[in-house]
Amino acid sequence: MKLIKLIRYIPVLAVLLWLSSCKEDMDYKTPAGGDGSVPQVVSNVSVENLAGKARITYKLPNDKNLLYVKAVYKNSAGAMAETKSSYYKDTLTVEGFADTLEHEISLYSVSRSEVLSSPVVIKVRPLEAPFKKVFKSIEVINAFGGYNLTALNPTRDNVAIIVMKRNAFNQFEVDNFKSIYTRTDDIISKIRGLDTTNHEYAVYVKDKWGNSSDTLVVNVKPIYEAKLDPSKFRGFVLPGDAPQVTNGARLEYAWDGQLGWPWVSFTAQVTGGTNPHMITFDTGVTAKISRIWIRPFPEGTRFYYLSTMRRFEIYGSTNPSLNGALDGSWTLMGTYEVKKPSGLPYGTDNAEDQATAAAGFSWEVDLNAPKVRYIRIRCLENWAGGTAQSINELEVYGSTL
Numbered sequence: 001m002k003l004i005k006l007i008r009y010i011p012v013l014a015v016l017l018w019l020s021s022c023k024e025d026m027d028y029k030t031p032a033g034g035d036g037s038v039p040q041v042v043s044n045v046s047v048e049n050l051a052g053k054a055r056i057t058y059k060l061p062n063d064k065n066l067l068y069v070k071a072v073y074k075n076s077a078g079a080m081a082e083t084k085s086s087y088y089k090d091t092l093t094v095e096g097f098a099d100t101l102e103h104e105i106s107l108y109s110v111s112r113s114e115v116l117s118s119p120v121v122i123k124v125r126p127l128e129a130p131f132k133k134v135f136k137s138i139e140v141i142n143a144f145g146g147y148n149l150t151a152l153n154p155t156r157d158n159v160a161i162i163v164m165k166r167n168a169f170n171q172f173e174v175d176n177f178k179s180i181y182t183r184t185d186d187i188i189s190k191i192r193g194l195d196t197t198n199h200e201y202a203v204y205v206k207d208k209w210g211n212s213s214d215t216l217v218v219n220v221k222p223i224y225e226a227k228l229d230p231s232k233f234r235g236f237v238l239p240g241d242a243p244q245v246t247n248g249a250r251l252e253y254a255w256d257g258q259l260g261w262p263w264v265s266f267t268a269q270v271t272g273g274t275n276p277h278m279i280t281f282d283t284g285v286t287a288k289i290s291r292i293w294i295r296p297f298p299e300g301t302r303f304y305y306l307s308t309m310r311r312f313e314i315y316g317s318t319n320p321s322l323n324g325a326l327d328g329s330w331t332l333m334g335t336y337e338v339k340k341p342s343g344l345p346y347g348t349d350n351a352e353d354q355a356t357a358a359a360g361f362s363w364e365v366d367l368n369a370p371k372v373r374y375i376r377i378r379c380l381e382n383w384a385g386g387t388a389q390s391i392n393e394l395e396v397y398g399s400t401l
Contacts, residue, residue, distance in 0.1 A: 039063050039109040039117045047122060051155050052129035052207070053095040056122065058107065060090055065111040072119075073105045076211060084110075096209035097126040130157035134187070135205040135213035143367055144225035144290035144399070146191040149180070149203075157207065158183045164202040172202045190364075194222045225290050228396040230255040232284025236374055239324030241280055242272035242388070251279055254391045264297045266307065267379075269388035277387045278326075278378045286318055286373045289333065289398040295360035296338075297392035302349050303357035304340045304383045307390040311337045311380040314363065316372030330376060333365040338383075346383060360393070 040061030048055040056071065069092060070084040076098035085092035094105055102125050109117035130153065137152040138161070153159060163178040178201070180189050199220040205213040235251040244251060245266040254265035267277045296308040304310075315330040338361060342350045349357075375396065379389035 035065050035111065036113055036115055037065065037111070038115055039066050039111045041109055041117045041120050042069055042107055045107065045120060045122055047124050049125050049127055051127045051133070052097050052157070053093055054124035054126055055091060055093050056105065056107070057091045060087060061109055063109065065113070066109055067112045068110050070108050070110055071105050072108065073103060075209060094124065096211070098129050098211035100126060100128060129207065129211060130155045131159050131205045131207040131211060132213055134159050134161070135216070138203060138216060140203070140218045140220065141367060142221055142223055143190065144223045144397070146194045146222050147220045148367065149189040149191070151187040153183070153185050153187055156183050156185050160206050161187070162204050162206060166200060196222050196224045223288070223290070224399050224401060225397055226399065228283050228285060228287060228398060230257070230395070234282045234284065236280045236282040238280050238320065238322065240278060241324065242267035242277035244268065251281065254394050257393070259295070259392055265391045267388045269307070269386050272388060274387060276378050276380050277389050278376055279389070280320070280374060280376045282374055283396055285400050286371050287398040287400040288371045289316060289365045289369065289396060291362050291364045291397045292375070293360050293362045293395040293397070294391055295393040296357050297390045298357070301354055302347060303354060304338070304349060305347060306384045307382045307386070307388040309338060309379045309389050310383050312389070313378045313380065314365065315376040315378065316369060317374045317376070318372055320374050331369055331372065333369040334363060336363050
């Protein structure tokens with residue numbers, strides 16, 4: 001009977017022990033610092049005005065109860081904002097300003113008991129905000145099948161370049177597929193897949209605090225692009241061009257539409273010397289070139305190997321010097337580098353590397369380049385470290401209009 005009574009009391013004892021344990025835990029976790037005294041203020045305050053913000057430096061008070069310093073202010077939108085900095089630092093930054101007007105900042109020392117000191121009031125005058133600089137630098141130019149949008153963001157701030165298009169009600173609405181969200185310093189967005197009719201877009205820039213620029217309305221008319229007819233291509237060997245290998249590979253195999261050996265263009269490293277190897281061909285038409293697609297030749301399953309081009313240049317001309325000199329009769333249309341997706345060592349390709357190379361690389365030409373008829377490809381370095389080059393297939397795209 002006594003045993004039964006004792007068992008009845010076990011749950012009650014357990015609860016009492018649990019409550020006692022909780023009390024000890026709560027007592028242990030209670031924050032220290034019950035001192036309700038007002039902390040001393042910061043002193044020797046200086047201000048460095050920056051783009052859209054200001055850095056404030058100060059001398060911390062000699063107060064053992066100090067926990068942090070905070071700045072309280074209104075941003076350009078009139079909303080209250082605050083920035084905190086621990087007692088380990090003597091600086092803080094106030095941000096989110098969209099103008100260059102004078103703004104009042106209140107600095108408070110805050111104790112461990114969250115008691116605020118009297119405010120130290122200072123004034124800042126931020127420089128032009130980054131999002132406004134980005135907006136001023138925006139350029140939109142017509143490209144093949146679309147447009148290129150470029151802008152500069154030298155301070156690498158988080159910005160959004162919002163692109164809007166007209167909807168069915170003829171009102172501008174955000175196009176998320178064309179808008180850009182970035183913090184890179186050199187912004188470029190290449191939009192393709194548009195028809196060659198006129199397109200109207202509205203563009204503005206905003207920052208992470210919601211500040212927005214003015215709106216720029218642009219009209220885009222993409223340039224028509226077509227594949228140049230390879231049946232018109234002809235080899236145009238000039239003095240200085242590297243000789244082809246002697247076991248069957250020919251320059252013309254680069255555009256014959258066939259893959260694998262021997263339908264590949266190879267230059268010979270030994271007889272071609274150690275200088276960059278060049279090949280030259282005539283497209284048969286004068287055209288503004290948009291891009292040149294090149295599929296490298298695989299040695300077995302290895303694409304990034306031997307004479308596959310790693311770094312190279314593409315030149316164009318309408319009337320090249322017959323002495324073969326790479327002189328003023330040629331225009332540099334682009335400098336390129338092939339990068340292996342996996343980053344694996346030389347001689348080792350994974351499935352992603354093979355699939356990427358097998359699909360070919362599409363190398364865009366400088367939009368400012370003039371119309372040309374003759375193309376010259378100059379290999380600066382292949383994957384083996386030499387300068388010989390191999391091309392399994394190439395295609396040239398552009399407009400003859």
